Every structure is written in structure tokens, then in C-alpha cells.
Amino acid sequence: MAAVEDARKALARPTLAMLPRVSDGLSFLFVDICRVVQTDTGVCAEIETDAGGVHRTPIPTASLACVLLGPGTSITTPALATFMRHGTTVVTSGAGGVLHYGSVPAPGRTTKWLDRQARAYADDERRMEIATRMYEMRFGEEVAEGTSIERLRALEGQRMKGLYRQLATKYRLKPFKRNYDPESWDEQNPVNKALSAGNAALYGVAHSVIAHLGCSPALGFVHSGKQHSFLFDIADLYKARTTVPLAFSLHASSSPEREARFKLRSDLKLYRMIPQMVRDVQILLDPDVDDIEVPSGPSSWRVVDLWDPLAGAVAGGVNYADHLVGEPR
Amino acid sequence: MASVVVIATTAVPDHVRGALSRWMVEPVAGVYVGTMSARVRDELWSVVSDSVGDGAAVSVHPDDNEQGFSMRTAGERRRVVMDFDGLRLIQMSALEESAPNTAPTPEGW
Numbered sequence: 001m002a003a004v005e006d007a008r009k010a011l012a013r014p015t016l017a018m019l020p021r022v023s024d025g026l027s028f029l030f031v032d033i034c035r036v037v038q039t040d041t042g043v044c045a046e047i048e049t050d051a052g053g054v055h056r057t058p059i060p061t062a063s064l065a066c067v068l069l070g071p072g073t074s075i076t077t078p079a080l081a082t083f084m085r086h087g088t089t090v091v092t093s094g095a096g097g098v099l100h101y102g103s104v105p106a107p108g109r110t111t112k113w114l115d116r117q118a119r120a121y122a123d124d125e126r127r128m129e130i131a132t133r134m135y136e137m138r139f140g141e142e143v144a145e146g147t148s149i150e151r152l153r154a155l156e157g158q159r160m161k162g163l164y165r166q167l168a169t170k171y172r173l174k175p176f177k178r179n180y181d182p183e184s185w186d187e188q189n190p191v192n193k194a195l196s197a198g199n200a201a202l203y204g205v206a207h208s209v210i211a212h213l214g215c216s217p218a219l220g221f222v223h224s225g226k227q228h229s230f231l232f233d234i235a236d237l238y239k240a241r242t243t244v245p246l247a248f249s250l251h252a253s254s255s256p257e258r259e260a261r262f263k264l265r266s267d268l269k270l271y272r273m274i275p276q277m278v279r280d281v282q283i284l285l286d287p288d289v290d291d292i293e294v295p296s297g298p299s300s301w302r303v304v305d306l307w308d309p310l311a312g313a314v315a316g317g318v319n320y321a322d323h324l325v326g327e328p329r
Numbered sequence: 330m331a332s333v334v335v336i337a338t339t340a341v342p343d344h345v346r347g348a349l350s351r352w353m354v355e356p357v358a359g360v361y362v363g364t365m366s367a368r369v370r371d372e373l374w375s376v377v378s379d380s381v382g383d384g385a386a387v388s389v390h391p392d393d394n395e396q397g398f399s400m401r402t403a404g405e406r407r408r409v410v411m412d413f414d415g416l417r418l419i420q421m422s423a424l425e426e427s428a429p430n431t432a433p434t435p436e437g438w
Binding site for chain 1: 411413414415416418419420421422423424
């Protein structure tokens with residue numbers, strides 16, 4: 001009987017080894033207009049039919065990295081607790097996964113990425129390196145060794161101007177000038193409005209990704225000084241491919257903001273870019289991300305590591321009194 | 330390239346079970362496991378799905394997608410495969426309400 005009891009406990013409280021690694025965790029599930037509940041067997045999304053019956057879809061919590069709860073969703077506390085236990089990040093978002101309202105990061109999540117981010121941010125040389133790589137990702141080409149940040153900023157400015165010019169020519173518009181002054185929001189041209197609305201949606205998705213990885217949205221590399229600096233960094237990697245061309249295509253639209261958001265959802269399928277974003281953040285913070293990481297340390301699921309400047313991390317939950325060397329006890 | 334295939338059947342005609350047992354083993358009643366090429370798999374599945382009658386069958390095989398496998402179903406059952414942007418989950422459909430079971434209100438109420 002004891003074996004059965006142990007097996008039941010193990011299923012209810014999975015050890016880290018039973019859960020997918022962050023780098024495997026590329027499955028995002030977006031649910032809306034349903035009720036997420038804990039049944040006696042697991043977590044289900046329920047939809048009530050007109051006839052009063054219930055359609056039930058079991059959700060594979062342990063293999064999901066992140067659940068995006070869209071409009072019209074409610075979730076019960078036990079269901080949320082199950083997500084937390086399995087290390088699934090729960091994010092509340094707008095329709096189609098755009099606009100991030102907030103997130104509940106799972107406490108069991110690794111701090112590996114936050115740790116790398118904070119170290120890189122605090123070390124000017126590493127910060128420069130990552131900022132350079134971000135510019136390279138945006139350009140899609142390597143930058144000469146030792147190019148200064150000022151030079152990169154200038155190159156980036158030129159490139160954006162070129163893109164605006166190219167798109168303005170394509171749609172036969174007057175030369176475009178970016179303007180996101182909230183004071184004169186209403187008299188902006190449709191392209192500016194669509195671009196601002198589209199970017200807001202992109203920020204939401206980037207925010208969800210950063211929340212899922214456990215990074216801080218505030219510690220940016222190119223941007224700095226705002227609570228959302230890092231997510232501006234990440235969102236900027238994709239603007240030239242997504243929101244900018246989209247905004248120009250809406251130059252004649254009567255409701256550019258609404259259409260921009262709708263198109264991001266329907267045509268560009270913004271949240272299918274999420275796995276790519278997860279990957280890009282990981283590659284930026286850790287260029288050797290492709291190495292297979294072997295889980296090390298104690299497999300017990302409650303233990304926290306203690307930091308050691310030499311050894312990196314040592315096992316927590318251990319009394320180190322016996323480790324005093326050469327001192328009388 | 331041969332790969333593993335699992336076919337689970339419910340209430341299918343005997344000749345279908347006979348056909349399946351010629352290519353696969355049956356470790357549990359109605360569940361068939363075998364290794365075969367994609368072409369044989371498709372042939373076999375078309376035979377099964379065309380002849381399930383009132384029964385049902387599902388076939389699962391490895392595939393190059395996020396989940397690592399693909400599912401195909403034949404016949405009507407409460408479980409339906411739903412596609413959530415490439416993530417395929419199973420929905421248990423509601424039991425169809427037959428007739429409303431409310432008795433007519435008696436006189437005087």
C-alpha cells in the first residue's frame with residue numbers, strides 16, 4: 001500500500017525531473033470564453049452549451065509552459081494552484097494574446113534567466129555586448145567589432161528612416177514622421193496611430209514572454225530607466241518585421257488602432273511568434289543555450305540553493321556547521 | 330522509415346479487428362500496436378476509418394510537430410480533437426440533452 005501512496009504523492013507533487021525544462025517549455029495555450037476549473041483528476045477548460053451541457057477539455061498542465069487567459073475566462077483557485085505546482089506561468093491577456101494585464105509566475109520556476117540578466121545588466125562590458133547583439137538581431141547582419149553604442153544608435157536610426165521612406169514610397173505617402181505625442185493623439189495620421197496601437201500589443205506579448213522566463217522587465221540593455229525597459233528592448237527586435245509594415249498598410253484606414261490590433265491577431269498571428277521570442281531572449285542572455293543542461297543538485301523539490309561566490313550554488317537545506325575548516329568548535 | 334503506430338478501436342466490426350491483427354499486436358482488448366511505414370499506416374487507417382460503422386477508432390503516430398505525435402479519429406464519440414493554434418487537445422463534448430425532463434406544471438400552481 002505504501003508504494004501506491006508514494007506514487008499518488010509523486011503525481012500530485014511532481015519533482016523537477018518530471019517537468020519539462022524551460023527551453024522545452026515552448027507550448028503556450030491561449031484560452032478564452034471558458035471556465036478553468038480543477039476537477040478530481042486535473043485541470044479542465046469548461047464551456048457551457050446552450051442546452052445546459054458542458055464541453056470539457058482537459059489541459060495538460062505539466063507539459064505547458066504558459067497559459068494565456070483571454071477575455072471571458074474565469075479560473076478557480078485550485079486550478080491556479082495546480083498550474084503553480086507544475087511551474088506553469090499564468091498570464092491574463094487581451095483577445096488573441098495581445099495586451100498583457102499581469103501574470104502569476106510560478107514559484108518553482110528557475111531564476112537562471114533573471115540571474116543572467118541581472119549579471120549582464122550590472123556589468124557594463126556584458127551589457128554593451130548584449131546591446132550590440134540586439135542591434136545585430138534587428139539589422140539581421142553582424143556589426144564590426146568595437147562599434148560604439150553611439151554609432152549603433154545612429155545606424156539604427158538610419159535604418160528605421162530608410163524603412164519608413166521605403167514604405168512611404170510603396171504606398172505613395174508623404175514622407176513619414178514618427179510621432180507618439182499623447183497630447184496631440186487625435187490629430188495624428190492613421191499610420192502613427194496604427195503603429196502606436198500595434199506596438200502596444202507587441203509590448204503585451206513581449207511582456208508575457210519575459211514574465212514566463214522570470215526575467216525582470218525593468219533591466220533593459222538598450223533602453224534604461226523605465227519599468228519596462230527590457231520589454232522595449234525585446235519588442236524592438238520585431239517591429240520592423242511586424243508592426244511597422246502593418247501600420248503603413250493601414251494608411252487609409254478610418255479606425256487604424258482597432259484594425260492594427262485585429263490584424264496582429266488575425267493575419268500576423270502574433271502569439272505564434274512567442275516560441276521564437278522565448279528562444280531569442282535565451283540566446284541573448286546565454287549564447288550557449290543550445291547546450292544540453294543536465295539537472296544537477298538535489299532532486300528534492302523544495303530545496304533552494306545557497307549562493308557561493310566560488311562554487312556558484314551549493315545545496316540549501318543542509319547545515320554547514322561541520323564545514324568550518326581549521327576553527328575550534 | 331517505419332515508426333510505431335497505436336490504433337485503439339471501440340465496437341468495430343470483427344473483420345476490421347481481424348485485418349488489424351494481421352499487421353499489429355493486441356496487448357489490450359481493442360488496442361493495436363505495430364511498426365510500419367507511413368504508406369502502410371495510411372492504407373490501414375483508410376480501411377479502418379471507412380468501416381467503423383457505429384463504432385469508433387483512433388490512430389496515434391509520431392510526427393514532426395510541437396507535441397511529437399499526430400492523432401486521427403473515425404466515428405462519432407464524445408471526445409473530439411480540438412486544435413488550439415497547433416496544440417491539439419481533447420474535448421469531452423456535453424452529453425446531448427434528449428428531451429427536457431420537466432413535468433408540466435399541475436393545475437393551481
